[in-house]
Amino acid sequence: MVQTTSVRDATHPPLVARHLRGFTGAGYDKGRPVLTQAAWFAVLHLLFVKWWFPARWRPPLLRAFGARVGQRVLIRRGVRVHWPWKLDVGDDVWIGEDAWILNLEPVTIGHDCCVSQSALLCTGSHRRRSVTFEFDNGPIRLEPGSWVAARAVVLRGVTVGPGAVVGAGAVAHQDVPSGSVLTTGGTA
Known part of the structure; x- marks a missing residue:
């Protein structure tokens, strides 16, 4: 049995009783009609993520669904992109195996960036004080020459x-300054 302790004082606001049935998703625009969304999910799961699907065909396939993808972009197997039409990738970018671009909002990846294996770029969140847990999404931007290392978020x-x-296993929850290194222990 797990015991929890509740502390309520001036530094800890009261708990929010969630009522998820009331969730509306207000303000979130998927950006394309349902038929396009369904077509993308079929292509994503039947072709795009597969090991046998040639890496050189992944950028053109993303472009066909509205992504802006530069030249000499390498996208390895297992990469998932939620909405291609909300993705902008510069030239000479590498995206490693099993990376996940969960882009409910725009993701911009500048030139000469690397998103390593199993990294997660997650534009979605929820308002923690919202009774119905409404969205609190925001875009992500990787400036030129940045690196999101293996299993980083x-x-x-x-x-x-x-x-x-953003070092291996680190979580970037706020902006990472130019030239700095974020590790699991903070910015170095």
Whole structure:
């Protein structure tokens, strides 16, 4: 049995009783009709993520669904992109195996960036004080030359500055300054 303790004082606001049935998703625009969404999910799961689907065909396929993808972009197997039409990728970008671009809002990846294996770029969130847990989404921007290392996470509203690194396993919940390195212990 797990015991929990509740502390309520001036620094801890009262708990919010959630009523998820009332969730509306207000303000979230998927950006394309349901038929286009369904077509993308079919292509994503039947072709795009497969090991046998050639890497050179992934950028053109994303472009066919509205993504802006530069030249010499390498997208490895297992990469998932939620909405291609909300993705902008510069030239000479590498996206590693099993990376997940959960882009409910726009994701911009500048030139010469690397998003390593199993990294997560997550533009979605929820308002924690909302009784119905409404969305609190925000765009993500990776500036030129930045690197999101293996199993790192970049959360909604974050900009990773030019040449900055989000180290392996680190979580970027706020902007990462130009040239800095965010590790699991903080910015170094």
